[in-house]
Amino acid sequence: MGEGEEVKTRPEPQVEIQERGEIFFFYRPKVGKEEAHGAEDVQRLYIVMRPESGERPVEEKQESGSGKEGAKKGGNGSAKKGSEGGHGSEKVNIEKERLLRFIVMGRKSLPDPSKKRQPYWGFVELVTTNIDDVKTALKGEEYDTKTRGRRIKPPARALGEGVYRILRHNAGGNKRMHTHLIYKLELPPEDKTNKPQESLNVEREGSFVIQIKNPDQQSTSRFTGLQSKRKAVFPAHLQGLFGKRQWHPADPPDFLKYEGCEFVLISASDDIEGELGLELKTEVEEANDESCSDLVKTFGATAVTDPLFKGTWV
Numbered sequence: 001m002g003e004g005e006e007v008k009t010r011p012e013p014q015v016e017i018q019e020r021g022e023i024f025f026f027y028r029p030k031v032g033k034e035e036a037h038g039a040e041d042v043q044r045l046y047i048v049m050r051p052e053s054g055e056r057p058v059e060e061k062q063e064s065g066s067g068k069e070g071a072k073k074g075g076n077g078s079a080k081k082g083s084e085g086g087h088g089s090e091k092v093n094i095e096k097e098r099l100l101r102f103i104v105m106g107r108k109s110l111p112d113p114s115k116k117r118q119p120y121w122g123f124v125e126l127v128t129t130n131i132d133d134v135k136t137a138l139k140g141e142e143y144d145t146k147t148r149g150r151r152i153k154p155p156a157r158a159l160g161e162g163v164y165r166i167l168r169h170n171a172g173g174n175k176r177m178h179t180h181l182i183y184k185l186e187l188p189p190e191d192k193t194n195k196p197q198e199s200l201n202v203e204r205e206g207s208f209v210i211q212i213k214n215p216d217q218q219s220t221s222r223f224t225g226l227q228s229k230r231k232a233v234f235p236a237h238l239q240g241l242f243g244k245r246q247w248h249p250a251d252p253p254d255f256l257k258y259e260g261c262e263f264v265l266i267s268a269s270d271d272i273e274g275e276l277g278l279e280l281k282t283e284v285e286e287a288n289d290e291s292c293s294d295l296v297k298t299f300g301a302t303a304v305t306d307p308l309f310k311g312t313w314v
Helices: 067-072 078-082 129-140 195-199 255-256 271-278 295-300 304-308
Strands: 007-008 013-029 042-054 060-061 092-093 101-103 120-126 142-143 149-153 156-170 178-187 205-213 247-249 262-269 279-283
Touching: 013 178, 013 295, 042 255, 067 120, 067 129, 067 255, 101 129, 120 129, 120 156, 129 156, 129 295, 142 255, 156 195, 156 255, 156 295, 156 304, 178 271, 195 247, 195 279, 195 295, 205 271
Parallel strands: none
Antiparallel strands: 007 279, 013 042, 013 156, 042 101, 060 092, 101 120, 120 262, 142 149, 156 178, 178 205, 205 247, 205 262
16 A cells, blocks of 8 residues: 655645654454453554655664564574664665564553543564564464463454654744654544454544653653663664753654664644644555555464454454
8 A cells, every 4th residue: 555645735834754654553462362352351552664765765773683683683692682672773775675663552552532641652672674573573372381381372463554654843832843653544444343443542543742762761650661671772873862851752763763762652633634734645545455455465364354354353
């Protein structure tokens, strides 16, 4: 389906697009449950983003030998690398090379649209150019524990598919420039019940203020955050943007190309056009089957797709 397009609906909307791409949502039922029947049965909510274009074609990401990305490539010290955050720096042409970021949301849902000031914490679990790395992260597995015996982690379920933008918003007046993550779904079809999407706050479209956490600042009691060794180590020119502040806009989005990058999403609006003077258009407005789905084309049968096409729990 591609990255879609954005249409400005006001003469001079105060927005600047930083990154365009595809966005996919998944949930995983709790360990030991064959199916989820409601939000209380959900273990994790995942977001997978594939940037396809931006302010410049060549962007910056973590060194491919760091973090989980490095561990999956093998080599000396790979076990240690897998427990570290992303670090180092290398260039990637997002218009020519497939780049994927795998995100975990801490509250197992997107922010509640009715609670405009409540931040929802999340972090980048994996950054990779290898689709199989994401497929592995979505798969189920069986493992043994000393206290509970054999445990079964069910595979993830595909929840939504669409297009996204990361953008600067200069609201004017006394408001500081800030950044938004906005998206619009192509799947599931609008005529379905969409029960899991509604329960996990994955609306047809959404807009969130996104702020990046300074890994050098101690976590507050509100957000315990990742262990120190799992936090991203940003290059000096990115780390320097924080100064002494605890939070910084996602400007540039390169922050999000480092494993262990922590952030918060704050619900801004479920009416993107009304808020930002921008309309997101998907490339397939009437998507309703697997032939229209980039999620299925990209990840195959790795995830159960009933929630994506039927809007039902499974």
